[in-house]
Amino acid sequence: MKEYDVDKLLDNQNLVESMLQEFMREGILKKQTEDVYEIKGHIAKAEHNLRFVAENIKLDFIDWAITGCYYASYHAALSLLMKRGYSSKNHLATLCVLIKEYYKRELNKEDLELIAHFLDYQDLLFYVESKNKREDAAYSTKVKFEKKEVEQLRIKAALFVSKIKSIPYS
Secondary structure (H helix, E strand, O other): OOOHHHHHHHHHHHHHHHHHHHHHHOOOOEEEEOHHHHHHHHHHHHHHHHHHHHHHHHOOOHHHHHHHHHHHHHHHHHHHHHHHEEEEEHHHHHHHHHHHHHHHOOOOHHHHHHOOOOOHHHHHHHHHHHHHHHHHHOOOOOOOOOOOHHHHHHHHHHHHHHHHOOOOOO
């Protein structure tokens, strides 16, 4: 998914709804009861991946550090979905739920006040950016990435996970 696709989704709630309905029909996205243990499990996995990233940067396995940043972010995102009673087997479905359930436009004022300082447009872009970096790291023959760039990605991932951990249950 490219950044312009995120902008398109953010600007078109009907498209997001349509995609979510299709994901539900296909069984890729499911409604379920909120599971506190699963939420905590995703957060624990995100934190585990952040430790993996830090160690891989030290060992100069930069490509695997990028992959770890992506998975730390993704597990944090999955915990958010579970907080709203969803489970997802697809990255785009996950992103659409984040937009529908957490993005600033369609939530009431109280939700906006609560969520706005946790999850903003930059977080959604980071989520997609880290996915693209992960694909480059996993599938490209390029082994060397800039350590400074990966360290910045690690910091963004850590901040994203930290924000997600602070969002209360519904």
